Amino acid sequence: MVKITVSDKRNPIPQSLELSENIKITTWGAIKVNKADFFPSSFQIKSGEKVIYIDPVEVDGTDKADYIFLTHAHPDHLSLKDIHKIAGPETVVVCSKGVEKKLARHNFQLRKVKPGDMLDLGDLKCKAVEAYNTKPVFLWIKAHPKSSENVGYILTLSDQTVIYHAGDTDYLPTMRDIKNTDVALIPVGGDNLTMNVEEAAAMVNTLKPKMVVPMHYELKVSDDINKFKSLTAGEIQVKVLQ
Template identity: 30%
Template structure:
């Protein structure tokens, strides 16, 4: 699971209590709409939290999570399900619940090369950055934010697609709140023939 935000998410069709099995939780940063249910899910399922070193340290030292794997931007590690590399994400980065700011950390994205499967890029909450050009030719499926205000908007996300050149792009981080309301069909038109746009609905699935 990536960035668990279920219980307080007005669009989520499942809640943390509905998750039956969970081995790994990847967290791009500590804002509540990405981190909110991480600790309770990690404790309930004895799942391993994968994130930046500081965020994992917070989970283990302050919240009692048993399993964690801290990393840093640019680093990669091979897990049982595949290889994970942390990529840069330009976004502010506090940790929800860290009252003293002792665990302040950078945000990240994830380049996930699944064993026997495709390579998936989850951009996190990044703005449009030139680093995305380095992913060209390396990504099969890209998940990009289009909500604007807090992240890339549709126009910048379409430019990101041009930089990355994935086969498939899935828009994310939009319509959860009024401030980030967007029309994903408009984003599809902006992308054009550069990639296939898969628009997901809550509860939907996409087979990799």
């Protein structure tokens, strides 16, 4: 059983990126996954007066969510405790099919999506995109098989800022179709769980976002993050949050 707690290496001050006067991305920082200190895929986005969470795990904030986006059902991405903490009666929870199965008996406003689906939420547009492994963890077994229909999300905010959260994934051919991204939140160095450093850098150099934020890595592998930065094209801003 996977045990998730707050890491004692967590920065006591939440780390934020202010993209404009009205848009801010925040992370509460490191969690402990079993015994490993880990920077998660968990973010809050404030767009004007709207509050958006992606894969909230061990969040410290008390801001109620307008929208919660969940990529898949692994416990470092899906925390029922945190969803209950930030969800109100009007919160829309957008999720993949594996997550919907786990949340179906709870009283949430669920919107199930699969890769390729698009949602128009008025002040927020969402496209669900593929997120899966091409390489196995053991023999033929993959941590994130394509058949699970896990997703990443491309979010277009009210001012047309585009944020791409890749979820847990390898470098996929369909990523070449993702255009005009302002911020990409990308897993780095995940053994056979996600892209390794070289794959992540190659993906980012193809995608060409204005800014990239590495996620889903162990804190002890800081050399991986430095290598990722060195392999990323110079015009792409790399922001490391911890």
